[in-house]
Amino acid sequence: MKADNILSLSKLHRSFPGVKALDDVSFEIPRGTVHALVGANGAGKSTLIKILSGALAPDSGQIIFEDKVYFPSHPSAAIKLGVSTIYQELNLLPSRTVIANINIGKEPNRFGFLDDRSAREKAEKVLGQLNSAGIPLNAFVGDLKVSEKQIVEIAKALIGQCKLLIMDEPTAALNEVEINALFKIIKDLKTEGVTILYVSHRLKEIFELADNVTVLRDGKHVRTLPVSQVTPDSLINDMIGRKILGVFPSKNNELGDELFRVEQLTSSNIFKNVSFSAQRGEVVAITGLAGSGKVELGKALIGDWPVETGQIFLQGKKFKPDPSRAKSARFGYMPEDRKKEGVLEELPVRRNISLPSLSEISRILGFILFNKETEMAQREVDELDIKTPSLMQLVRNLSGGNQQKVSLAKWLATGSKILLLIEPTQGIDVGVKFEIYKLIHKLSSQGATIILVSSEISEILGLAHQIVVLHNGEVQAILNGDHTNEEEILQFTFGQKKEKSK
């Protein structure tokens, strides 16, 4: 008996500069099933979703959808063919009504004049079908709850004769009751013959909903199995695999007194009651899945994310987060998005490095001592081995890794005592990665405190003394970097386990 597959992927490849996001991925999705897709950060899930939704084209490989070659040139082409995607950040028009959103792109009309009544009837019917007649049809979508918006998205997809519905982390912003309601809708859709590709970090949901599960790792297809044949542990193992770890320098073991402390830091529903402290010479890692609040927590420490309650102490003194105050306290920050936030692309290397130190290398009335500026920049360029033809080269002409080094160099030039690094090795090649690791190690050996926000478990294990694990904005565990392993960290990040202490 030949299986009835709605979708089959064969030998899909897609590369970005420096990364193979999808590397020879093949698997099938049987018609009328809920198919889960899992993988760690960077496994290739987003790339795959983008390809299926028509936002990206594969470099090579073939997709068969409904027994035909599927090659959407554009997201709207994918929707026309019957593939709808609901992204985590929902794609609705907040200042239009529910009816308008549901009918968008397929507005019923007579000779170009909108047919409001039939639009309304259609919206009513489809919401009824989703057991969600309670959603006010004339309300503005921006005023709805997240869970209701999601139902509007589903309704919109159904109006479009959707046969394959892709859902990316649909439960990330929902509470327990809403999740149950959503699951019921998904199960109903399945009985009506809609196939669902369900992407989630939450393993529990996969066991509750999915028929089959596909695991991706580093862009490669690991396996596709019926859910009945897997366990949470086997899934986690498949997601980690056996990675070849680089050789990390041994950790600095001379820690000083406490330099930095965070108490009960809270930002509405992004992160809650986060507390930890860091000593001189210590590397503290903050990790978690995408959406766990780790990046926002990192930004909050420097003042780039609002905080409602909680306090931060720097050397025992209360610190109100703000980049300018941080600079005065020798607290440096390397943001995640280096092009937009870390460097000034149209300025030369020299000025990029000297920027936070300018007032220290200037005379009365702010006259800059250019020879000191050059000296300072040259010292950091040598120290970090930044590859640039000259100090006057514009930063936009440097490679990503070298830009990253420039972004870091300016804080080394000021002699930072604390450094906050967010995803410092994201998108840079392995060679530069290890240079940055060595640098982190060297700085901590010299007594600097490093706060490292990262999703790369291997670098966390290789560098950190303490590991703060977040899940849904809450601290799941604070682990000792020398007495834990990848599996344990992942279990905490996936919320499978919670530390009892405290």
Add this chain to the structure above:
Amino acid sequence: MPSQAKINFQKIVEIIGENGFILIFIIWVVLLSSTTSTFLNSNNIFTVLRQAAIVSIIAIGEMLIMLLGGMDVSLAAVLGFSGIIAASLMVNYNVPPELAGLVCILIGGLIGFINGILVTIVRINAVIATLGMMNVLNGMALAYTQGKTIVGPQLDQIAFLSRGYIGAIPFPVILMFVFYIVFYIILNKTVFGAHIYAIGNNDKASWLAGIKVDRMKILAFTVAGFLAGFSGLLQASRQGSATSSMGNEFLFPILTGVILGGISLSGGRGRIQNTLIACIFLMTITNGMVLLGISLYVQGIVSGLILIVALSLDRLRYRRR
């Protein structure tokens, strides 16, 4: 290598974009010198420079704001408003010229400060905020003067500012060069200038590098206000009177001069010396058209076209790769 050729092409566009107007300037000067006998003599040249003085001094303030990625369309109105205040204080209240001048400059600075607050703390788009301010100021000027001209012998006390000479050189021309030298040094040699260029380049990254971005923006608007206030004094001196519409003629030349001089509309790029050259160029165009006997109506069309050309050059020059 096609990519190499493309880079070179981009570079040529950049160089022409940045300095092309200087070439046109030279052609225009040669043209005027050969077709008219009145253009190339020291008298006419000083006339042009004296006309350029006020525009180019205000343009410094506009340039600071545009380097930060903003824009201030109220500066011409600030000039008019503060000019009226200064003239009125002297003519109607017999206030000594030093004090009237000081009040005039301070009022300009205060208005600039308010603009700065609106743009940073209140976070209104700079063009819209200053457009509103422009209307408020023009309205207040009209209401105060009731459309009448303020004139009196007291204004002769400040005549030297715009009409005086030191040796053979008009005093305002000397003022203009002094201002440009001072601001050239500030922008190119000091931390203040470095911060202006950094913020214009990328204000988020600059903020994260510990620069007080809002404070710098407010400061730039305030300095622009001071300069516009001072220019009001200069204009009152030049006319020997003050009217509610005295700032109107400056609105376009200020923006055109700064943009033509190559200050990027998106901020962070451009040289102060080019702003000065562009302002003088603009005055040469008006002057030349008068010398050539071209009608006033055509002059309006030409100045509009120059602004559009300047804007197009800006887009070409700083097109994202």
